[in-house]
Amino acid sequence: MTIKLNHTIVFSKDKRASSAFLAEILGLPEPVPFGPFLGVQVANEVTLDFMDTDEEIMLQHYAFLISEAEFDTIFARIREKKLDYWADPGRTRPGETYTHNGGRGVYFMDPSGHLLEIQTRPYVD
Secondary structure, eight states, X not given: OOOOOOEEEEEESOHHHHHHHHHHHHTOOXXXXXXXXXXXXXXXXXXXXXXXXXXXXXXXXXXXXXXXXXXXXXXXXXXXXXXXXESSTTOOSBTOOEEETTEEEEEEEOTTSOEEEEESSOOOO
């Protein structure tokens, strides 16, 4: 079976601000317009298509698997921007990172209130 996730829509209050934030924090190319969307493409050919909405935005979670070197670079950007960050998705461990399976990770919020995560190792049972 060759089923792959191709894209997902990320609703936001300001698609320009939210897509630019993600691209900048992760060090990705600038968002690309496509119809009503601004798309940010990640390395595994998945695009996050940001779209404006006037409706209430429900919190979504997006986790990005990155290398150790990328973690250092991205985490430095998070700290430079003085963003709040947590070691857990419940946001009960502020100002901390986590270590799982020999890797590192951290959670932080985007401008539309979505919970983003960077991690250097995937979760395993």
